Amino acid sequence: MGILSNKLFMILRLVLHWTLVVWSCLFLIVLSAQDAPTKDLDRKIYTGKIKSYESRMGPFKLNEREFTVVLKLMTYQGASKGFDETVESFSIVDKEGEVHYQKSFDVEYGNGRFAESIGIWAYALDSRGRKGFLYESGRLKEFISKGHAGVGLILYYGVTPSAPSSGVSYQVFTLKGEHLAPLFSPLTVYGQIYELPHGSNPNARRLFDDNTMRFGVWTGWFEVIVPVKVLDRLRVVSLHYYSTYGYDAFDVRVERRHSEEETFVRLFKSPEISSIPRHVIIKKETKIEFLLAYARVSIESGGAESAISIDKMPWLKVRIDGKEGFVRDAEDLLALGIHPAG
Structure with missing residues (x-):
């Protein structure tokens, strides 16, 4: 009789335990279902304020070929200045529309603005003539060889907010055969990047x-x-x-x-x-x-x-x-x- 009572007690205990587990799961499901409309509403509010558009820089002439930088931007309606627009992605395309390089960025938003704003500026890059010496009339004369226009493409990346003396980097692209490719990953410094002088046209800068x-x-x-x-x-x-x-x-x-x-x-x-x-x-x-x-x-x-x-x-x-x-x-x-x- 004692053994039978113990078995009945164990069965009853297991039933009560699983009943509590089932009810707890049902409670969490109902709670999540109630919270889902709120999250969807927040997402719709954010989506309604965020718009996307496309912007183009160029064309830039490099070695008789033309390239355009295509920016995909996002704007946040009503956000404070400096946090109301950011670059979502960009691509570098040639005249025929072939994509030579593309990159995307993580975009985070909340509290009525973008968490950070990314900006991109592009210019054709002109080379500087080199100094040399020419022996003429019995003496050495210094001369500077002629530079070349459109030897590359330079992109500047700016990020807001950033720590003082930081937040800007740059990257240079040149033609390797038929393809435009970066020479190195974006280069930055704790300090400043000196502005390059104007080049052969308004869209160019000279080294x-x-x-x-x-x-x-x-x-x-x-x-x-x-x-x-x-x-x-x-x-x-x-x-x-x-x-x-x-x-x-x-x-x-x-x-x-x-x-x-x-x-x-x-x-x-x-x-x-x-x-x-x-x-x-x-x-x-x-x-x-x-x-x-x-x-x-x-x-x-x-x-x-x-x-x-x-x-x-x-x-x-x-x-x-x-x-x-x-x-x-x-x-x-x-x-x-x-x-x-x-």
């Missing part, structure tokens, strides 16, 4: 000397101006053909705040911390010139984007009342009137 683009790499204290060759392959171009203590020389842009207080800096003879510095007094009337930055610059490639970076803090070459030397440490930069930012 700087040596077929380079210029990047202002922000160190946190000053800007190192880095030229980069962009045709064929990416390559950093320093001012000298040789390195100094393992560093390459680059132009520099420095903002200085003048001070009324007298102080001093440690001026190193060479860009190495083991050299013995001399102390130079800085007064109100002291003349200070910022000459060059000595840095190790590299291009880090990988994944969807490439980036220009500087290894450690660069040395800053200065001239103080005619005395030349190098500084790097924070206390010396502050004594020169240079303050950190960014």
Whole structure:
């Protein structure tokens, strides 16, 4: 009798357990069904405010062929400026309509706007003539060869919102046989990309000397101006053909705040911390010139984007009342009137 009672108790317990499970599942199904119309309504509201349209840039003439950049854009009605439009995708097509390159972006929206806005600008790219020397009438004369129009296509990508000194990248496309293809993944920098001068027509831009683009790499204290060759392959171009203590020389842009207080800096003879510095007094009337930055610059490639970076803090070459030397440490930069930012 006791065994029979135990079996009946176990059966009753199992029945009650599965009854609770079934009712819980039914409750969740009903709850989801009630919530579904709300989600559908939200989706319809968003869809009603978001519209799509197409925009074209070009045509761009490259080696006697024409290419057009076709943008697929989305607009958000009533969104705040800067978050009311974004590029959903783009393609590069030739005159016959063949697609040579295409790319799409993830578009997220909520709170009455796009989460981020992507913009794209395109230009034909003209090469710069190269410097050379010609022996004429018993002397060497410098000349610059003629550049070429339409050697490539350059695309700029802009993203909003972005951190200060970031958010812009660019990519160069050239013809490889019959096909237009990117030379590298979009290249970005913590700093700024210098604007290229106008080229052979309003839709073209011309490269700087040596077929380079210029990047202002922000160190946190000053800007190192880095030229980069962009045709064929990416390559950093320093001012000298040789390195100094393992560093390459680059132009520099420095903002200085003048001070009324007298102080001093440690001026190193060479860009190495083991050299013995001399102390130079800085007064109100002291003349200070910022000459060059000595840095190790590299291009880090990988994944969807490439980036220009500087290894450690660069040395800053200065001239103080005619005395030349190098500084790097924070206390010396502050004594020169240079303050950190960014």
